[in-house]
Amino acid sequence: MQTYRLSLFVFIITVLTFSFNTSAYGQSASDSFVIMIDPGHGGRDSGTPGTGRYKATEKDIALDVSLALGKMIKQKLKNVKVVYTRDKDVYPTLNGRAVKANKKDVDLFISIHCNAQPGKKGTAYGSETYVLGETKNKENLEVAKRENNVMALEDNTEVYKDFNPSSTEFLLSLELAQEEYLDHSIKLARYIEDEFQVTAKRRSRGVKQNIFYVLAYTYMPSVLVELGFLTHKKEEDFLNSKKGKDLMTRSLFNAVEKYLKYLNVNTKDVVFVEETPVKQVSSNIEFKVQIAASSKALETKPYNFNGLSNISRNYDANRKLYKYYYGGASDYNEILRLEKEAINKGYESSFVVAFKDGKNIPLIDALKTIAN
Ligand SMILES: [Zn+2]
Structure with missing residues (x-):
């Protein structure tokens, strides 16, 4: 019994170590x-x-x-x-x-x-x-x-x-x-x-x-x-x-x-890269960081999201999923900063999404609009 428990414990630790070693990009730390x-x-x-x-x-x-x-x-x-x-x-x-x-x-x-x-x-x-x-x-x-x-x-x-x-x-x-x-x-x-x-x-x-x-x-x-x-x-x-x-x-x-x-x-390393500034022309574009999607409707409170505040929720009827977003900015560089914040809070597969007049649009189209 003891041996069994011990090996189960070792197994769980191994699984945990393995999952924490893998970053958002599928790249193993080692x-x-x-x-x-x-x-x-x-x-x-x-x-x-x-x-x-x-x-x-x-x-x-x-x-x-x-x-x-x-x-x-x-x-x-x-x-x-x-x-x-x-x-x-x-x-x-x-x-x-x-x-x-x-x-x-x-x-x-x-x-x-x-x-x-x-x-x-x-x-x-x-x-x-x-x-x-x-x-x-x-x-x-x-x-x-x-x-x-x-x-x-x-x-x-x-x-x-x-x-x-x-x-x-x-x-x-x-x-x-x-x-x-x-x-x-x-x-x-x-x-x-x-x-x-x-x-x-x-x-x-x-x-x-x-x-x-x-x-x-x-x-x-x-x-x-x-x-x-x-x-x-x-x-x-x-x-x-x-x-x-x-x-x-x-x-x-x-x-x-x-x-x-x-x-x-x-991934929290020290290198800083200067972003090419993106000119801001259109104000009806808003960027958000999608941090999670779930079939459950969670309250958008910080305790549900690793302490992150300013969480919003949308229902995607096509996929029958609730999507959860962190932050909001019309500035692309600002949203990249927030994306990094979300990643550092444990939402490693976070990504940036774009809205125009409140409607979800392809990110690439939003970037074109603001760059023109
Ligand atoms: Zn070809």
């Missing part, structure tokens, strides 16, 4: 932070051929930049581990890429691609970074179609039968599974697009949302980067040049470094 780099396409899938003036296609440029980025991270950043979905000219399936990321306990997933403009115009140029989300924009839908369509060429298309971006039900389940990662994904995406502009002096087409398979099925913050258009002659020249690849690699590295520093702030 392990390194794992970044998975996913060079798009590969093998028989060459991606966009661009203008056809170069032998190298999308798959080659994506691989070059991915390997260079991984190398730079390994050389310069401590406690960060880099893994790849592919490190040579082979084709891992889209499903295979996502499965690998989830299995390896990846903390951050970066998929690297090059863009193409349909038709013969070749006028579109600039970089784009995507996070997961529904879009109604025609051009964006074209990009998703092109990147997702490779699944049709795979041998086992059965695994994709539930992937249905036009179904409301599918989108709702996706949102539920992914919402806690979204604000971190947006954070990195903004750093990346800023860096492309400042460090590589490229035209940024901005942070966008789309339903990409590899973003939908990786359960961690994840972004998909379109380095530029290979159908645009000048941009194709740039991305095929050593200088171009170096600049894009350096930009991606700087963005990753900023993101890691930002997380350290969240």
Whole structure:
């Protein structure tokens, strides 16, 4: 009996220790932070051929930049581990890429691609970074179609039968599974697009949302980067040049470094990162920190929320859930400060949400509104 009790006690302690060692980002305190780099396409899938003036296609440029980025991270950043979905000219399936990321306990997933403009115009140029989300924009839908369509060429298309971006039900389940990662994904995406502009002096087409398979099925913050258009002659020249690849690699590295520093702030480390100030124009946007969701209607008193006051509650009829928010601010930097506070109070999977005239709207749209 005594032995049994003792082993039960040891078991409970082990479980507790294990859960407290794991931070909000799925990163275990003792392990390194794992970044998975996913060079798009590969093998028989060459991606966009661009203008056809170069032998190298999308798959080659994506691989070059991915390997260079991984190398730079390994050389310069401590406690960060880099893994790849592919490190040579082979084709891992889209499903295979996502499965690998989830299995390896990846903390951050970066998929690297090059863009193409349909038709013969070749006028579109600039970089784009995507996070997961529904879009109604025609051009964006074209990009998703092109990147997702490779699944049709795979041998086992059965695994994709539930992937249905036009179904409301599918989108709702996706949102539920992914919402806690979204604000971190947006954070990195903004750093990346800023860096492309400042460090590589490229035209940024901005942070966008789309339903990409590899973003939908990786359960961690994840972004998909379109380095530029290979159908645009000048941009194709740039991305095929050593200088171009170096600049894009350096930009991606700087963005990753900023993101890691930002997380350290969240995890109570000492590094302070200066936020790019977000201009405040629209006053009817309000940001809040979502700290919890539950089927129970709790009173919004500090004793129910680890001492946090200024808690508000909303009922989400779609999901039959009460959502609990901490704080409220029209200033994005202020809400990031409150998010850190909530995390430090034990709400490790807190994330920022946005409201316009009291209605929940996508965070990315709110950020666009206040930035314009
Ligand atoms: Zn691609």
